Amino acid sequence: MDPKAPCLEVQTCPMTSLPVEILLGILSLLDGKTIVRGFSVCRLWRETIESSTELKYIIELWADGLVSGPACGLSPVQKLEKLYKWRRAWQNLEWTSQTVFPIDGNPRAYELVGGVFAQQNTWPQSDFNVIRLPSVDISAQISRTENIGIQSLDFAMDPTQDLVVFLHKYPDEIGNFDCRTLSTLAPHPLASSPRLSFDLRDENFRRIFLQVADDIVGLLFRTSGESAAPSLRLVLFNWRTGTALVDLAGPQFPPSVSDFALLSPHAYILGCINDSSYHRGRARGMGEIHIYTFDRAHAAHPSHVATLQLPQLHPGRCLERIVAHSGPFCARPIQGTLFSKANDKRICVISLAYDRSEFYTVYVHHRYFEKYLTNDGAPLTIPWDEWGPQHSRMLPGRHLFWLRYVHGERVACPIDPIHPNRVEVLDFGITPSRPGFDLTSVAGPNTISSGGKRVLFKNDVTTSLPYRRISRYLDDHHVLFLIDQDRLIGVNDAVNELMVYAF
Template identity: 25%
Template sequence: MLLRPRAKFLSLAEELLSYILTFLSCKDILRCSSVCKALRQTYLSSSELQYITELSGQQLLPAPGMDLDNNSSIYKRLQLLRDKAHAWFKLDIHSSKTVFIPEPFRRLTNTFVVDGHLCLFNEDQQLAKIFPILPKPSQQIVIEHEWSLESLRPVPNADCFDVIMDPGENLIAIAYVIFGLPTDDAKIYIDLGVLDGDGAHPQAAGRTLFLSNTVFQGNILASDKLEITICGKYITFWHTRRRSFVYDEPNEEMWWLQIWDWRHSTTSNCVISGPKGQDSSGFCFLGNDRLLTVSKDLRLYSIENLSQAPQLLACFLMPVSMTSIDSPTPMNDDIARNGGLQLHAQRTMWTSDPKNRLLGFTAQIQNDASNSFTFVISTRIFFDLQVGRMATIPWECWGPLNSRIFPHDPQCDFDVCGNRVLHTFPATSGKDSSQDMGYKLHLMDFSPLAVERRQGLGKVVSEPSTIDITESAEKLTTFLPYVVVEFDRTFDADQLIDIWFEGDRIYLPKPNTEDPDSDTAGELEVIDIEWGSYILQS
């Protein structure tokens, strides 16, 4: 009996070859395209294969629910994706517009930007407001609303201490305390509502979230810090308590964090508490099922089941003893949203991959006020726990290859979005250190395709950098590669109160001209990254 020769893979039609390759990862697609000319030609002829590798190279994911249609072909998306990456390197930092911040809301501690909206809360006057910042014609959700003292407080003796808004979820969370008798006995609640009205949220499990007794135990001290956050399907309550001891005893800080899935339950057993004496600067979500707390070390937790206490997965040790750690940059955009209920104010085509983003924070070396540093860390290390399978992972095993450390000037600010960092640095050191030489804004892109997409713009930094720790005479060397662009505009020290960086916009809060010595902002300078029509039409 004659055996028929087996059909060879390369003899298949090019369309079928392309279809089969789409099931592979980006790395495997590139490997296949490098083994022979036929597969290379298949790759070059397929917009879909190039789109897959482009997304991976920029460390992005397709936005949930944004299926391909006739109005946005893969070829068009591929071109827009490439244009967007290049546009950041040729950003016109001089082209901006101004938005004024209303008088009662000029303290930045209660002012933030979410989904192209300015969200404001005045705790003293018990007022809140949200409005769109220079909305674009294609923006599908535009919310503008104000809350008075009466509308914020559910009962007359309630005192609102935090208000958080999320236009993408049409959600407002109002945290308030009700004092009882005796006066130090207090109850805290979090009420949920809609931003575009005054009713209950239709997707919420209930109107009010209830705190665990382990998080809040009935009294509020003057030193307590109480905060709430919204991160897509999650709402959190953060309680920090600092006690002062007599004589030369240091302050001891204790903290508790409770997490709810607000669509499914008004109660939660997902509570994390910090070790005594170990200050914590904050936390951030890594995808839908992981949470990272930032302190003298980085602790990674699994939060897959909110009916149980979080499970500690690993403890990542920092390189030196740190103190005065700033809160980590928020990572709630595009991370913990539920695709089926997502309502972005701007329906973008891509979101950041939580497994390949950046975490940023500043820290001061203990007992050395002159040494302050900015840490930029890739989140990929928190998803790859194969490093020796240790519960406690030394800095040398995870830090150098997954981070960059920069000297931090007290006058400098920075923000992180996806794989890009905006950071201000002194324009020049100058011969006279007392002379104010101004500051310049730097863009650092850490995505793997940044080198290719810069098209001759910016400087590639692939060599390691070393930081000297004067107190301990240690040297910290880090290797994470990036491309940096220094923009041709110099800011005075008092011109840069902060940097907010969201999507395709940069927001620079400007000082209040009526009271230049205060820490309030009177206006926002808004800089758009122009790279084409990246918003999908409805």
């Protein structure tokens, strides 16, 4: 806030007669954005805010897109110092410790949420391994369950709710979600029914997309059955109440759906190639993101609120696949941490695979998707030129099949074959007013040309969503990196190890 900006005189402020202690108490109940606006109310408010470490801490949490966790007995000065130290560490990739953990090779599924890394194996039995990862203030904890009692096909979890949901078939014509506690694998006490079942209709699971967002468990899967051609099916449940909310199949989807992602407990997106015509067995189209809302309490048909179009392609070129990936949605602050990333401060990574082996990635803030959730009329169609250049960033390159390479507004980049010992992080949480922030490090707009021999896009594609690229060279080589709030995790599947770099 500019201290020279005009403000009202103290005499015109109706709260100037309050003792400073009471004014501080009132302001401390506000969020950081509102407190910043308080600078312009009057001189008394500005001086009160500037002199309060507690209010400064609230403002700085807001600037980093964080929500406060337990106070842990720390003073406002100590909390602010820890926040500044955490921020500097990420700005420079200066971790404080490195720890190696063995992992199983070729797991059936894995997850990284809320400081917990978990693996599930299916051979020779259904094992489930959990590592509560170390941080600056927390020691690691490892647990192993050799047989969870079901043949799980996939799982999703939220450690902030002590929740893990296993997907399995039993008997073959029934699909099941088993809702258990992550700590003991006992039936979850908040689930009205620990097992949620749905009829598979003579179908088999093929490709599975399983996610959890607060009280919602969502599953998109490709089906194959003896009596029907492969198609799609989407199932959404409220796992706490046991209510089946959504069950869509086949013709109820837009053409050529490629991916599904829960935005929140009341919205999801579908990545679509957007054209039902085929050439040489491949769908043609430029790609679209379809945004839907749904009722989290009662069964109802989802509402299609908007479609965001991707860049138009040159004639003869086609999009083969679109995959959307965001950091996990945590229902509560992460246990044992002073602060946690707010769910509305997340970046969505949209990976695009075009023909002739060309790959691009589009980065979009969740808040841009969420601006359409209040639309209660006909679905809006937004051409790329009306949203992409300002609200996204498109960069060349692709991400590997291991997920959880994005958390909040940070993205761990794939390993560069030319520099295999370098780690790179893209940070889209840009708030230039932060102390020590280097504005010159923020990337300017970039353009992908429509010319050249391998013409892909019909027009030049220019995008300008601000971000910082941070890199550091390592002594160790990894095949990929995962990321969460307080850690970078180097994966080396050749020796079945995780290297945890804690901030």
